[in-house]
Amino acid sequence: MPPRKAATTTAKAAAAKAAPAKAAATTKRKRAADDDESAAKTNGVNGVNGVHDDAKPAKKAKKETTPAPPAKKATAAARAKTPASDADKENSAPAAANTNGDKTKKRAKSATPAPAAAKAKAPTAAAKRKAEAAAEANKETKKDAKKEAKKEMKKEDEEMKDAKAVEAADAAAEEEEEEEADKKKEARAAPAKKAKKAAVVNKPTEKIGAKINDAPTKPLEVFVFGEGSAGELGLGSVAVNGKKPVDVKRPRLNANLDPTKVGVVQVATGGMHTVVLTKDNKILTWGVNDQGALGRDTTWDGGLRDADADADSDSDSDDDDSGLNPHESTPAEIDTSGVVPGTKFVQVVASDSASFALTEDGRVYGWGTFRASDGILGFSRYVDVQKTPVLLPEPKKVKALATGSNHILALDIKGKLFTWGCPEQNQLGRRCVQRDIKESALRPGGVGIKRGVHIAKIACGSYHSFALDKKGEVYAWGLNNFGQLNVEQGAGDTDATVLNATVVEGLEGHRVADIDGGEHHSVACTDDGKLFTWGRIDGHQLGLAASTFTEDNAIFDEFGKPRILKAPTLVPGVPSTVTAVNAGTDNTFALTSEGKVFSWGFSGNYQTGQGTTDDIELPTLIDNTAVREKKLVYAGAGGQFSIVASLAEN
Secondary structure, eight states, X not given: OOOOOOOOOOOXXXXXXXXXXXXXXXOOOOOOOSSOOOOOOOTTOTTSTTOOTTOOOOOOOOOOOSOOOOOOOOOHHHHTXXXXXXXXXXXXXXXXXXXXXXXXXXXXXXXXOOOOGGGXXXXXXXXXXXXXXXXXXXXXXXXXXXXXXXXXXXXXHHHHHHHHHHHHHHHHHHHHHHHHHHHHHHHHHHHHHHHHHHHSOOOOOOOOOOOOOOOOOOOEEEEEEEOOTTSTTOXXXXXXXXXXXXXXXXXXXXXXXXXTTTOEEEEEEOSSEEEEEETTSOEEEEEOOTTSTTSSOOOOOOOOOOHHHHHHOOOOGGGGBOOOOHHHHSOEEOOOTTSXXXXXXXXXXXXXXXXXXXXXXSOEEEEEOEEETTEEEESSSSOSOEEEEEEOSXXXXXXXXXXXXXEEEEEETTSOEEEEEOXXXXXXXXXXXGGGHHHHHSSOEEOOOOTTOOEEEEEEOSSEEEEEETTSOEEEEEEOTTSTTSOOTTTTOTTOEEEEEEEOGGGTTSOEEEEEEOSSXXXXXXXXXXXXXXXXXXXXXXXXXXXXXXXXXXXXXXXXXXXXXXXXXXOOSSOTTEEEEEEOSSEEEEEETTSOEEEEEOOTTSTTSSSOSSOEEEEEEOOOTTTTTOOEEEEEEOSSEXXXXXXXXX
């Protein structure tokens, strides 16, 4: 497996003339790694950073159409007045009296007496007709006045009804808005509740299924080498016998993994951390834990010491202290509080910032996170960083796992392949919906491989993937910018990728036994022990002499230097007994049936185990006193460190 490098809405204060306003609901240490770290995402959850969905803009004040409220009751002093007498009531004018009464009073006060009725002249016929016409006209005027009054009353009634209807509609709209706001609040709270539920690990109640996988049983001696400045070597934080736990040039036995006490049976190297499985079913981790890849709490206060005591001391112990976090740099067991009781593990794998473990019954546990080009992608749709191991709901009945830098492959008992993680270089071998990338990419999905093909083995490069069928034929997909897929089309282009599983034509006719990928190169061995490499050239990743590359088999840059080997090419100088291969970012290992390991490629951090920071051009035997007499059975590369292991002596 390859190493992995590691707007606030306004309140309704402006609507003072309208209904009262409603109150608006107010509802990691990143190490300086090689890649840029973006801030942890909130997944666009509404209600964060002061944005509240339930706050509504102020409504325009309505015209007052409802009757004025009744006047307040009189004060106690007013109520103490003596009630009016009956005589007073009779003599007082009605509140609604018109001017007719007033005119009568004025006439009564007039000094000129009214003419006697008897003296009035009898009306003439013309005057009579005129009076009748005036009376008739008066009647019509009164009728018109009554009609107008009725119209006005009807209009007022209609306006009142309209006002009430508008008021009712506003009330209904306001109530609907409140309900909609409540729904949005519930919708926002749901993912948070789910995330909290997923992040808080409780003892699962699921039952253990039927056994379909077997765990390795033979204890290993573990040898480490490389930089180790982030605790990747697992040697602890303090020098032992004068040997510091960093910058280890050649394989060194890790005393913290004594086979008689710990009994490691399987090793997996990630970008900047390591995961191992022990004979007594424990999973130990060490290295960088910034995104939860270790599956346990590694909080450390920095190891504060008494300055006065140090000043009085003649000890040189300061030279023995590396300053590493002892909880990260020392192997320790993962948090198993979320593991179903009785679970037995059979395989562990590690990516850049995540780890996974396969169980005897084919279930998968995982912890950590996946990263994308802009930072954290997440562990699942609702969880950005999973700090402790959690049982994944799918897939089930899995037989094997493999990881790239930020993606994972799972092969089930029927030969069906599942992938999930970062899809940016098409390393998942399937299309993902961009508008809901967390749902489509972080949930396991199948890879389309032609009918009749039964996949038997899986492997990954940093950003590309491999699947081997039962006949030893190889399918590949993902990043192809350096031709690491043996697809010439697009090779040399920065963004060249292959979406669908494609046959590696350069290996046709060979029965491939093992395969792996680095960042931009690939390596494979056949069942008859032959070794093949292809892809990027300029860091000596392929183990081939410069004279190997020609205009026919390679792509040259503008300076006339070979950059890409287009097809798998046989690597000379290695015994024809290679049984397993492993690729680091820009370095490579080949393990032989005799228990020897050859390494080559970039060695800037001693990750080739050859004791130098110079690149190793050709395959070279790893040979020092620690491993010379050992039969090595494993070789793995991390980002800036590597591990080899041998069977423990009885």
